[in-house]
Amino acid sequence: MGRDERGVTPQSEDFSAWYNELVAKAQLVDRGPAKGTMVIRPYGYRLWELLQAELDQRIKDTGHENAYFPLLIPESYLQREAQHVEGFAPELAVVTHAGGKELEEPLVVRPTSETIIGEMMAKWVSSHRDLPLLLNQWANVVRWELRPRMFLRTTEFLWQEGHTAHADEAGAMRETMLALGLYTEVCRDIAALPVVPGEKTPGERFAGAVRTFTVEAMMRDGKALQSGTSHYMGTNFADAFEIQYTSQAGRLERCHTTSWGMTTRMIGAVVMTHGDDKGLVLPPRLAPYQVVIVPIGRGEEVPAAARELAGRLKAAGVRVHVDDRDHLSPGYRFNDWELRGAPVRLELGPRDLESGTVVMAMRLGQEGKRTIPLGSVAEIMPGVLADFQAFLLRRATEFREARTRTADTWQAFADGVTSGWASAPHCGRAVCEDDIKAETAATPRCVPLDAPPSGGVCVRCGQPGAYGKRVLFGRSY
């Protein structure tokens, strides 16, 4: 493979081509044979595993238990909640034959599991003592996708879906916000994504939800990516599946339920938030290899020293890889790990070994190449990685702030959503949202939780603002 085969189209030329080429060339993903499916390759899957471990720990620490529910759901289950089936019907994959026969009732491949989990919750909950019921599932789901995009929109994707049942609205709303908080934290602290948590406007709600909350991230082309959602269902699913309990007072009451999910699209978010024309830039906390050591030159001494150094880094808790492919030139290997986004590269040659030093290069080239004593590498590395993690978050935050326009006029709004987001008062009417979308391709991303109160009239139609604060608009994936 020559250098050119690894090069990617510059972001400024065609962001979409840059992304598609990069996720393939960095070996994160490959196309599956069935329409819109993806193969998550080891390097991409390792990213997912690292994210999963962080999120799973937080889900468990907040009292949730993992369980597993069937993939195949009777078609009739989905029909029990009217809005839910309306939202998902066009995307369903349906098993009509099994075991060599036509099934009496077709089975849907789960697009999400509210219905089947609702059915089981109804069976498991009977007393107020059974509440809250706090469940989570790590699973694959299938939603037929006409315009697939690796990680972002695929026919099958991996996710976790939390499903909880509560005695009342207050409990369920606390849960909805707790899950949103976990997503905000994981995005910010692990993936270095400075997401904006907020509420979706009514037109953007999940099919069957009473309220939908989201964390929105800004990609380097200024578009928004919904990176996790948390829904308060009211009693919609409890009504459809009869999830009820006897209260302390002895009355039969309906539960209030929630659901919340984060998916493999997070990998796409990381690629499009931090990557550049040389390739991926991975936040250390998600990087499969935080440090890659490239031994230079022939002979046994340098590779042996590289392995010894790797051992010390590993002992210091660093994920490290020695790239000893000596049939490839050092330059080729340097480029390869820039393409694949390793945060730190250590170059080790015979002269370095003689002088007891190693050359350290950061993925974004900050501070140029530095020569550091071999003996101190393992000691300083955790700090170097933490600094790089913080730098990526700061850079992404500054980028998002620079590209978010406070807009009080239509012109400012239209300009804002061309290169990023616009923060503006809105009337809250669906027809006005549609009108904005038709004109600019922008949609309301969320009403940010932490936005200050703000008056003003709708930036599009001049009617009174509906939310008491500004709404964030942007084009989105």
Place this chain on the structure above:
Amino acid sequence: MGRDERGVTPQSEDFSAWYNELVAKAQLVDRGPAKGTMVIRPYGYRLWELLQAELDQRIKDTGHENAYFPLLIPESYLQREAQHVEGFAPELAVVTHAGGKELEEPLVVRPTSETIIGEMMAKWVSSHRDLPLLLNQWANVVRWELRPRMFLRTTEFLWQEGHTAHADEAGAMRETMLALGLYTEVCRDIAALPVVPGEKTPGERFAGAVRTFTVEAMMRDGKALQSGTSHYMGTNFADAFEIQYTSQAGRLERCHTTSWGMTTRMIGAVVMTHGDDKGLVLPPRLAPYQVVIVPIGRGEEVPAAARELAGRLKAAGVRVHVDDRDHLSPGYRFNDWELRGAPVRLELGPRDLESGTVVMAMRLGQEGKRTIPLGSVAEIMPGVLADFQAFLLRRATEFREARTRTADTWQAFADGVTSGWASAPHCGRAVCEDDIKAETAATPRCVPLDAPPSGGVCVRCGQPGAYGKRVLFGRSY
């Protein structure tokens, strides 16, 4: 819920009823709505997570990387390997409609992933430098099941499937045996299952394999449960999917591939190997709660002391749970944790607190109830749990040995497979295997790897023995 609702049919009366009742009442599993599907409840799923973590670590430590391949496979893929499709066709679930339309080519819900992984391997492997390619996937698979049994035979189950490609037979066979070794180790050291590793006879091979290896466990009714399998595929799948590489000498060569899997049926194996008439008996290394503390009596002091003790146990690396459901009697809670198989129960009442002691009861009642100083509980517990783990393995090994009959006559063989296994010379002919099965319901479980060389004529037909050693026969799940 009264005591009787939790009681289970004794093993001696109806082993099958005992199992079915226990896995439901201990809240490991529930029935799913679609035929043969199961819901793995939090207590059962936690067992799976703990097993998964142990196996995953070993898979990674031996150089394999996790990846994820699509659930939906074009039907034509399966047809490329003749034996493979013949074996799996009757069990397939087929998606014929998606996105509101009939599909041009039906998609099969994966029953196993040799075909789709074979297709990708062909794309990823070109040089001898790309080998060995060592992949693993954690996933759900679907095989339509006419006689479902929770965990043991379900329409959908969870598993890991290792898939590897090698330059030659020697490399692939080393890998096949390495995977078998991992399974043997995980069964023995984690699940306390003294499995017998061995090779399947030709009639029992995986569809498409050249050689199939297995680890066989004995349940407490004397039946065998195949607990993990490892297959050497020769070049069968490499031929079907053109998985090939250029050798160092510049020649185009076919790869040799392997696959190996372990599934959620392991939970059933643990239940049926260690459980008794009171309920589950969980090996500490898989127990969601290794120690359950039951505070006795009213007031705040005892529960507070229980939580403090739990904190010290947790700090000592013990998985501990405080059952403070004070609306339930102590006796009810004791029985509940016997049903659910917690290895150690600690009973803590006001008098214990006064005297600075706690009452410890082992799940199998060994040594009766012991009174131990509160201050030493956390210190001794890791040892107590390790002893219990070793005890379970020893007990299961003695049981298996006592129920395995070395048989040189047909009468001894027939007697042996009534209550356990028979170890006997066999001619290796499929018709003779069929004859034995028709007569006794026993099948060849494996030719044990570590069996000593042994001559003798076939225990059934008198023809010469085929394997140079005895074959293990038994009835099986």
